[in-house]
Structure formats: C-alpha cells, structure tokens
Amino acid sequence: MRENIKRAPGYWPRAVLFYFYLLFLYGPIVIILILSFQDENASLSFPMQGFSIYYFKEVIDPQYIGDFRWPFGRSVILGLISMVLTMGIAFLAGLAFRKNFRGNILVFYIVVASLICPSILISLGIGIGFANLGLTSQWWSGGLGAHLSWTLPFGVLIMLAVFSRLDPRLEEAAVDQGATKWQTLRNVTIPITLPGLVGVALFGFTLSYDEYPRISNVAGEFNTLPVELVNALALAATPAIYAIGTMTTLFSLAVIFSTFIIVYFMAKRRQGFGLKKT
Amino acid sequence: MAGFAAILNRYSTALQISPLVITLTLFLVGPVVVIIILSLWKFDGFMTLDGVWTFKNYIKIFTRSLTVINYLETLKLLAITLFVTFILGFTLAYFLVFDIVKLRTKMLLFLLCVVPFWTSAVIRTVAWIPFLGSEGIINQAIMGIGLSDQPLKFLLFSEFAVLLSYIQIFTLFMMAPLFNVMARINKDLIEAARDNGASSLQILWNIILPLCKPGIAIGAIFVIALVASDFTAIRILGGAKVGTVAASMANQMYNVQYPPAAATGMILLLAVLLLVGGIMRMVDVRRQL
Numbered sequence: 001m002r003e004n005i006k007r008a009p010g011y012w013p014r015a016v017l018f019y020f021y022l023l024f025l026y027g028p029i030v031i032i033l034i035l036s037f038q039d040e041n042a043s044l045s046f047p048m049q050g051f052s053i054y055y056f057k058e059v060i061d062p063q064y065i066g067d068f069r070w071p072f073g074r075s076v077i078l079g080l081i082s083m084v085l086t087m088g089i090a091f092l093a094g095l096a097f098r099k100n101f102r103g104n105i106l107v108f109y110i111v112v113a114s115l116i117c118p119s120i121l122i123s124l125g126i127g128i129g130f131a132n133l134g135l136t137s138q139w140w141s142g143g144l145g146a147h148l149s150w151t152l153p154f155g156v157l158i159m160l161a162v163f164s165r166l167d168p169r170l171e172e173a174a175v176d177q178g179a180t181k182w183q184t185l186r187n188v189t190i191p192i193t194l195p196g197l198v199g200v201a202l203f204g205f206t207l208s209y210d211e212y213p214r215i216s217n218v219a220g221e222f223n224t225l226p227v228e229l230v231n232a233l234a235l236a237a238t239p240a241i242y243a244i245g246t247m248t249t250l251f252s253l254a255v256i257f258s259t260f261i262i263v264y265f266m267a268k269r270r271q272g273f274g275l276k277k278t
Numbered sequence: 279m280a281g282f283a284a285i286l287n288r289y290s291t292a293l294q295i296s297p298l299v300i301t302l303t304l305f306l307v308g309p310v311v312v313i314i315i316l317s318l319w320k321f322d323g324f325m326t327l328d329g330v331w332t333f334k335n336y337i338k339i340f341t342r343s344l345t346v347i348n349y350l351e352t353l354k355l356l357a358i359t360l361f362v363t364f365i366l367g368f369t370l371a372y373f374l375v376f377d378i379v380k381l382r383t384k385m386l387l388f389l390l391c392v393v394p395f396w397t398s399a400v401i402r403t404v405a406w407i408p409f410l411g412s413e414g415i416i417n418q419a420i421m422g423i424g425l426s427d428q429p430l431k432f433l434l435f436s437e438f439a440v441l442l443s444y445i446q447i448f449t450l451f452m453m454a455p456l457f458n459v460m461a462r463i464n465k466d467l468i469e470a471a472r473d474n475g476a477s478s479l480q481i482l483w484n485i486i487l488p489l490c491k492p493g494i495a496i497g498a499i500f501v502i503a504l505v506a507s508d509f510t511a512i513r514i515l516g517g518a519k520v521g522t523v524a525a526s527m528a529n530q531m532y533n534v535q536y537p538p539a540a541a542t543g544m545i546l547l548l549a550v551l552l553l554v555g556g557i558m559r560m561v562d563v564r565r566q567l
Contacts, residue, residue: 007377009478014373018387021370024446025394028405031415035408045413089297096294107299108564114306116503116554120528121543125309128316128536145305152301161567181287210399212510217531229400233514237404245401252396 029249036242044237055243065240071228072248074139078224079209081140082147086204087197089148090155094163094193097156115153119213122149127217138220146214151207155200162196198263206252310547317540335541344526349549352522355437356505359444363501364494366445367452371493372486375460388457391450403443403514410434410442410515435517443511448504452497459493459566460486495561499554506550523549 035042039050058065097104126146130137137143170192174184190197212226219227225248232241286293320330339345370391378384394402409415412429420426432438463486471481509528512520523546530539557563 011377014369014377017366018370018373021366021449022390025391028409028446029394029397029402031408032401032405043413045408045411046415046418085301089301092294093298096291096298099291101291101295107295110302110306111298112499112554112558112563113551114302116499116506116550117306117310118507118524118527118543118546118550120507120509120524120531121313121540121547122306122309124316124531124536124539124543125312126305128540129308129312132312145301148301149305149309152298156298157567160564164567206396212400213507226398226400229398230510230513233400233404241401241404245398245405248401249397252398253393256393256396 082208083204094159123217142218439515451500
C-alpha cells in the first residue's frame with residue numbers, strides 16, 4: 001500500500017481552486033467545440049440544434065459564408081515569416097546584449113516599450129506613416145511590421161533569459177581548444193541555446209498567428225484570419241465561427257505537439273551524440 | 279576576404295543589434311513619432327494632412343467629461359483584473375511549486391494552463407457568448423434551479439463579461455512569472471523558518487511574498503499593458519456599456535477622427551509608461567531575466 005502523504009495545510013483549497021481554474025480555462029472552448037457541430041441555421045447558443053458537420057463543410061467549401069481559407073493561409077504565412085525573423089533578430093540581439101554595448105539600456109527600454117505600447121496606437125501610426133509615404137500598408141508589409149513589434153519583445157526577453165543562464169566558460173573552453181569564433185557559435189552556443197530558440201520560434205509563430213489589434217488598421221485589402229473573424233462577428237455571427245475555432249484549435253495543437261516531439265527527439269539525439277563521443 | 283572578416287569582427291556587436299534597432303525604429307519609434315505629429319494636427323472632420331498645428335486635440339481631451347469617465351472605467355477594470363489575477367495567479371503558482379512534488383506532474387499541469395493560449399484570442403473571447411447569453415448555460419442553470427425566473431442580463435455585454443474574459447486570459451501572464459520566481463526560492467529557507475517556529479502564515483508573509491516581488495512586478499506589467507490596450511474583448515463582450523480609453527480610441531479611428539484618436543493614444547501611452555516606469559523603478563526587471 002502507498003504510504004499516506006502528509007499534505008501541507010491549505011492543500012485541498014488550493015487544489016480545488018487550481019482544478020476550477022482549469023475548468024474556467026477550458027469550459028468555454030469545449031462549449032464552442034460542441035456547438036460547432038450544429039445543423040444549418042443554428043444559433044450561437046444552446047440548446048444545440050441537430051448534430052452535423054454542416055458548418056465545417058461551409059468553412060472548407062464556402063457557399064453562404066465568407067471565405068476563411070485565404071485569411072487562414074495568410075495568417076500561417078505571416079506567422080512563419082514573423083517566426084523566422086523573430087528568431088534571427090532576437091538571437092543576434094541576445095548575442096549583442098551579452099557584451100553590454102553602449103546604449104544597451106536604451107535599447108532594452110525600447111524593447112519593453114514595444115511590449116507595453118497600446119496596440120491600437122501602433123496600428124494607427126503604421127497606417128498613417130504608410131499613407132504619408134504614398135503607400136498602402138499590406139498584411140505582408142505594415143502588417144508584418146506590426147506583428148514584429150509584438151513578437152520581438154517576447155523573443156528578445158526570452159533570449160536575454162537564455163543567455164543569462166549560459167555559462168560563458170563553455171564557450172571559453174571551445175576557444176581555448178582552438179575553435180574559431182564561428183565554430184564556437186555553431187557548435188557550442190547555438191546547440192546549447194536551441195531549446196530557448198525553439199521557445200522563441202513558438203512564441204513568434206503563435207503571437208503573430210493570433211494577433212488582431214496591432215494589424216487591425218494595417219492589413220490592407222487582404223485580411224488575416226483574426227481580422228476576418230472580427231469582421232465576420234460584426235456582420236453576422238453564425239456557428240461557422242465556432243467551426244473555425246474548432247479547426248484552428250486543432251491546427252494549433254498539432255503545431256504545438258509536433259514542436260514538442262521535435263524538441264524531444266533533438267534532446268535525445270544530443271544525448272546520444274554525447275554518449276558516442278565519450 | 280580577410281579584410282571583410284576583420285570588419286565583421288570589429289563591428290560584430292553593432293551588426294548583431296542593428297536588425298532589432300532598425301525593426302523597432304521602423305515599427306515602434308516611427309509610428310509613435312507619426313502619432314505625436316498627427317495628434318498636433320488640426321482635425322477638420324476629414325483625413326487632415328494639410329498640417330495646421332494645434333493643441334486643440336489635447337485641450338479637448340482635458341476638458342471633456344468623457345475622458346474622466348473613460349479613465350475611471352479603465353482604472354476600475356485594471357484594478358479589479360490586477361487584484362484577481364494576482365490572488366489567483368499567486369495561489370495557482372504556489373500550488374504548482376510547493377504542493378505538487380513530482381516534477382513531471384508540475385510540468386504537465388503547467389502545460390495544461392498554457393495550452394488554451396494557442397487557440398485564437400478572438401475565438402476565446404467569443405466563446406463566452408454561449409456561456410453568458412440570456413439563453414446561455416449559466417442563465418439556463420439559474421432559471422432551471424429556480425434562483426430567478428428571468429435571465430440575468432448583466433452577464434453578457436457588460437463589464438462583468440469583459441472582466442471574466444480578462445481574468446480567464448490574463449491570469450497566466452501573472453502566474454507564469456510568479457511560478458518562475460517561486461520555483462527559485464531555496465526550500466532550505468522555508469525549512470529554517472519552520473524549524474525556528476514560524477507559522478505558515480509568517481512564512482508566506484515574511485519569506486515567500488518578499489521573494490516573489492520581481493514576479494509580481496513582471497506580471498503586473500503584463501496585465502497593465504494588456505488591459506490598457508484591449509479593445510477587442512470590450513467590443514465583443516462589453517456591448518455599448520463599457521467605454522475604456524483604448525475602446526474610445528478605436529471608436530474615434532472607426533469614425534476616421536485620426537488626430538483626436540492620436541491624441542487619445544498618446545495620453546494613454548504616457549499613462550501606461552508612467553505606471554510601468556514606476557514598477558520598473560521599484561524592481562530591477564532586467565536582473566530577473
């Protein structure tokens with residue numbers, strides 16, 4: 001028999017609160033998942049009307065509702081571009097911050113400012129800026145910039161945290177053994193910081209994929225998915241929105257789990273690699 | 279080639295930081311400068327690009343009563359959200375760090391808290407409608423057990439709905455930094471206090487809470503920034519009853535009143551910078567990274 005574990009005082013109230021919080025987090029999402037399987041002409045609320053995949057078919061092959069396929073594609077592409085740029089820019093900035101360059105405090109504050117600046121202000125500013133240059137902002141130009149203003153602070157802050165935990169002696173050892181700067185970077189710094197970089201990539205993609213306020217004013221003539229969703233809500237809300245929610249949630253989960261699997265195997269490979277060498 | 283490599287080496291730091299500086303100059307500093315200029319332009323009801331300078335947009339903000347109402351509403355939402363997310367986030371983090379012993383369980387439960395954030399924010403907000411609406415689950419339950427014979431109207435399209443969605447979404451932003459600082463607290467410290475006869479409450483108050491200060495600061499910065507710039511949840515769940523500063527700026531933009539919107543945005547930005555600056559003065563956030 002298992003021995004009785006002595007719980008700290010207040011354990012049960014905290015445990016109950018925690019599981020209630022999870023219920024609170026997941027409840028609404030589960031509800032829209034259920035409500036997305038309704039029949040034609042259903043409402044946004046219970047009671048559930050029929051059970052079918054009507055709204056999923058509508059989203060995949062739209063007859064009566066707006067076409068969400070292209071906005072989804074654009075959001076994924078924009079997410080991927082933001083992800084790659086955020087990773088690259090944040091990694092390089094992380095390297096620079098280690099050397100405490102002149103003006104590093106100013107740049108740090110600008111990064112924080114980018115995080116806390118009201119999104120809608122950035123959106124308006126980029127839009128008006130483009131207009132005054134005689135350009136029209138598009139999702140891949142001003143929109144991309146708006147997304148970067150949101151993803152970069154997260155990327156840089158994560159990289160700062162990663163680099164502050166990186167033991168410089170590991171790199172010094174490589175240099176002492178005759179490694180060039182480039183070799184040290186490639187074979188020591190990048191592999192060690194890789195989990196952090198994957199984190200930055202994940203943040204870069206999901207924060208961009210999901211962003212509405214910063215791009216709301218600068219998406220141009222073609223909308224991303226969040227912009228399209230908000231517009232659809234303002235016009236006529238049907239359970240098709242729920243079907244999109246269900247499908248995009250499954251998509252996100254697929255992305256997350258494949259990332260975890262990749263990280264897991266990368267870690268495993270690195271372990272194996274280390275063993276072979278010794 | 280050797281010359282090129284030498285240049286690369288010599289200016290490596292500058293080259294490493296410049297992509298960040300250039301991007302943020304283009305898409306943060308630039309837009310803010312544009313907003314400052316725009317906010318000082320005369321508003322004639324159209325897109326004003328003729329550039330007549332004026333302070334009128336600011337004077338108007340400081341003289342109309344709507345400004346006070348908007349700021350009070352924003353502050354109220356912020357205060358309640360900060361309070362609830364702190365209590366909730368602190369308790370949840372405490373549970374994960376001190377009550378859950380197994381590392382694997384800890385990570386799994388933490389992951390469970392994070393997963394919903396990979397669903398669309400717009401959908402997450404909309405998801406409250408079937409819950410809170412007059413035919414929603416809560417109202418049907420309330421009427422079902424006979425607590426009320428009419429649906430409660432204050433649930434949806436109200437301050438309540440907005441707050442509920444804020445607390446649901448923003449608690450993680452408070453909990454994660456708190457989890458981070460709590461996990462780093464040396465358990466021997468607590469053991470020592472207990473051996474010296476400290477009660478659980480004393481340990482919480484005199485050891486854990488002070489050591490959590492940086493986490494509280496980072497969480498508060500997130501929550502302040504998120505509440506101050508939200509207008510989506512307000513639009514979807516607030517009905518016409520909730521008017522925060524960001525929502526009023528969004529309305530002004532919707533009505534193509536760009537210069538007044540710019541002035542509203544500038545004052546909001548200053549307010550947020552003051553609040554966050556105050557917090558960053560008290561706690562060295564960068565050292566916590």
